[in-house]
Amino acid sequence: SRGISASYLGPVVRVRSGDTIPFRVENRLDEETxxxxxGLLVPSHVDGGPHNTIKPGAVWSPEITIKQPACTAWYHPHxxxxxxxxxxxxxxxxxxVSDGADRDRGLPADYGVDDLPIVLQDKRFGGxxxxxxxxxxxxxxxxxxxxxxxxxxxxxxxxxxxxxIVCLRLLNAANARVFDLRFSDRRPFFVVAGDGGLxxxxxxxxxxxxxxxxxYEVLVDFADxxxxxxxxxxxxxxxxxxxxxxxxxxxxxxELLMRFKTSPALKALVANLPRQLATLAEPDVKSAVARxxxxxxxxxxxxxxxxxxxxRPGGGHDARHMMGINGRSFAMGRVDVTxxxxxxxxxxxxxxxxPMAHPFHVHGAxxxxxxxxxxxxxxxxSGWKDVVLVDDHAEIFVRFxxxxxxxxxxxxxxxxxxxxxxxMMGQFAVV
Ligand code: C2O
Ligand code: CU
Ligand code: CU
Numbered sequence: 001s002r003g004i005s006a007s008y009l010g011p012v013v014r015v016r017s018g019d020t021i022p023f024r025v026e027n028r029l030d031e032e033t034x035x036x037x038x039g040l041l042v043p044s045h046v047d048g049g050p051h052n053t054i055k056p057g058a059v060w061s062p063e064i065t066i067k068q069p070a071c072t073a074w075y076h077p078h079x080x081x082x083x084x085x086x087x088x089x090x091x092x093x094x095x096x097v098s099d100g101a102d103r104d105r106g107l108p109a110d111y112g113v114d115d116l117p118i119v120l121q122d123k124r125f126g127g128x129x130x131x132x133x134x135x136x137x138x139x140x141x142x143x144x145x146x147x148x149x150x151x152x153x154x155x156x157x158x159x160x161x162x163x164x165i166v167c168l169r170l171l172n173a174a175n176a177r178v179f180d181l182r183f184s185d186r187r188p189f190f191v192v193a194g195d196g197g198l199x200x201x202x203x204x205x206x207x208x209x210x211x212x213x214x215x216y217e218v219l220v221d222f223a224d225x226x227x228x229x230x231x232x233x234x235x236x237x238x239x240x241x242x243x244x245x246x247x248x249x250x251x252x253x254x255e256l257l258m259r260f261k262t263s264p265a266l267k268a269l270v271a272n273l274p275r276q277l278a279t280l281a282e283p284d285v286k287s288a289v290a291r292x293x294x295x296x297x298x299x300x301x302x303x304x305x306x307x308x309x310x311x312r313p314g315g316g317h318d319a320r321h322m323m324g325i326n327g328r329s330f331a332m333g334r335v336d337v338t339x340x341x342x343x344x345x346x347x348x349x350x351x352x353x354x355p356m357a358h359p360f361h362v363h364g365a366x367x368x369x370x371x372x373x374x375x376x377x378x379x380x381x382s383g384w385k386d387v388v389l390v391d392d393h394a395e396i397f398v399r400f401x402x403x404x405x406x407x408x409x410x411x412x413x414x415x416x417x418x419x420x421x422x423x424m425m426g427q428f429a430v431v
Contacts, residue, residue, distance in 0.1 A: 001131050002029070002089040008153045010075065010093025012117050017099040020065045027054040032079050033086060036363075037095065038213065039073030039195055039386055040064065044404035044430075047364055049411050050080040050332065068366075069197040069278075069384075070099040072169045072215040080332055084144065084175055084417035088133045090153070092173045094119060106274030107192065108167040108219070113266055115167045116159060118230075120210065120257065122146035122177045135418060140322075141298065142356065143176020143212075143416035145235070151258045158259040163225050164268025166260075167192070168218050172210040175417040177235050178357065178389065179210045183220070184229035184254070190273060193217035196366045196384025198278040203380040207233075211359035211389040213415035216380070219273060222262050230257045280383055283344075283368040283397040290345040292337065295352045296360070296390070296414060296424055297324045321423050323414075329423030335409050337428035339400040346370065350393045357391035358419065363410040364430070367398040387415055404430045 004010030015021055025035045032055055036048035045052070046062035054060045076092040077083060094117045098109075108114035123146040124132040135144045151157050172179055183189065183206075190202035195215050202219060210216060222228075231254040300322060321329035328336070339345060347367075349360045366384045369377040373392045381388075388394050404410045406429045413425030 002086075002091055004091055004093055008090040009119065010091070013075070013093060013095045014111070015066050015095065015097055017066050017068065017070065017097060020063060022061065022063050025054060025060045025062075027056055027058055027060075029086075030056050031082065032056065033077045033091070034079050035060065035075055036078035037064065037073060037075050038361075039071060039095070039215070040066070041068045041364060041366060041402055043402050044364060044408045044410050047410060048075070049078050049363060051408050053079065066097055068097060070102065071097050071193060071195065071197040072171065072217055073097060074171055074173065074215070076173070078411075081421050084135070084421045085133055087173070087417055088123075088144065088175050089131060092119070094169065094171050096169065105277055106270065106272070107277075108165055108270045110269060114162055114164065114269060116161075116169065117152065117171070118168045118258075119152050119171050119173050120179050121150045121174045123148050123150055140418045140422060143418050145175075145177045149232070149255055149257050156256050156258060158261060160263035160266060161222050161260050162266035162268035163223050163262040165219050165221050165223075165270040165273065168220060170208075170210055170216045170218060172212050172214050174212055176212060178212070179257075180233035180235065181208045181210060181257075182206060182231060182233070184231050185226070187220070187228065190219040191216055191380035192219055192277055194381055194383045195386045198280075199380070199383045200278055200280040201276055202273050205380055208380070209389065211357070211387060211415070212417070213359050213361050213387040214389070220260075222260060223268070223271070225262045227259060227261045229259050231255060232257055283370065285346070285370065285397060287344055288346045288397060289340065289343045291348065292345060293348045293350070294325050294360075294412070294426070295327075295350050296358050297327060297352050298354050298356065298419070298424070300324050300327065300329065323419050323422040323424040325424060325426045328426070330413075330425040334427065335406055335429050336426040338406070339428055339430050341400060341403055341430050344397060344399045347396050347398055348393070349388070349390045349396070351390050357389050358424070359387050359389050359415040360394070360412070361387045361415045362398060362412045364402040364404060365398050365400055365410070367396040370395040370397055400430045402430060404428065406431070
């Protein structure tokens with residue numbers, strides 16, 4: 001396993017809106033990497049995408065100005081064709097953008113006490129406790145999933161919490177698994193923020209889907225002093241499709257992620273849910289200057305013969321290009337879309353008729369979900385986002401407020417990392 005300034009994962013990096021931070025990223029791997037700030041609204045030359053390569057032994061020093069509302073973001077490598085393996089090995093961390101106003105909003109704000117980072121992952125382990133990453137053809141098709149769940153790098157940890165309201169900052173940092181979260185006693189919990197920041201008011205749920213790359217901040221009330229487990233249902237959206245029959249996992253019941261126990265030593269500071277969190281205007285759909293469509297292709301021009309070819313170890317050369325968007329596999333030298341700085345567009349994303357859900361992510365931009373399969377999105381996903389789980393069709397309203405020159409474009413891609421690495425990614429400039 002590998003980590004960032006740690007043996008596994010990286011530190012939670014906490015930044016303030018308005019700050020300018022001189023980051024220093026030193027590549028001590030024996031291969032090229034990059035470090036992408038997923039969720040930060042920054043110009044492309046400091047975004048850390050595949051063009052911001054850091055050679056082994058080299059240092060990358062981007063200076064980053066935080067000019068966005070409070071949110072939970074994260075960071076992870078993004079090297080061309082090698083993102084899945086590097087992230088799987090442990091290279092990822094949470095970033096918290098704070099504006100110092102959470103306490104005034106009535107939100108828990110005591111980091112590590114009633115404001116907790118929760119990084120969700122799944123792994124496969126070998127006989128010596130080592131991480132195993134040997135994706136076969138089916139792992140590439142459906143994304144590589146593990147049989148062991150980790151929270152903050154630990155198998156089924158226990159957290160001591162105050163007997164009051166606690167904020168959990170959920171981050172799905174798995175390569176491919178969608179978590180279908182709930183509490184073991186089915187208690188309600190309240191979504192207060194999505195990828196890009198606060199919702200207008202807390203949204204009550206008893207179940208929450210969190211797709212790869214997504215973040216949600218949720219409030220949970222532990223005032224009853226009962227111990228309770230955070231569990232996940234099987235990943236229905238990503239089970240093997242029609243070709244494969246029922247998945248191994250679908251037979252299994254709820255899986256344990258972690259346990260919460262109240263601790264008398266911790267003082268409960270928040271007892272009531274805040275009523276109002278932020279003002280969130282309806283997306284100004286009429287201001288959109290363009291409408292574009294993106295079809296995600298999981299098996300471009302491949303019949304069963306092609307699939308046989310892919311099943312050989314290592315996948316072969318062609319596997320790199322087996323997936324794409326609008327019939328084209330990712331190419332570093334091709335800019336697919338050029339948007340105008342300071343404008344908004346409507347993007348329609350479709351899963352190409354395949355029975356699988358894809359978490360579609362856009363760099364350097366924030367969007368609102370307008371519709372999912374023709375219906376309005378759930379209230380908890382109606383705020384600013386940078387990942388949308390598309391199982392059939394979705395429409396998003398995207399704002400382009402960060403520049404990206406033609407020689408240093410931003411990425412949009414499926415956040416199933418095996419799909420991204422195999423070509424389900426495109427590039428856009430903002431000029
Ligand atoms: Cu989380 Cu293109 O990345
Ligand atoms: Cu990103
Ligand atoms: Cu995908």
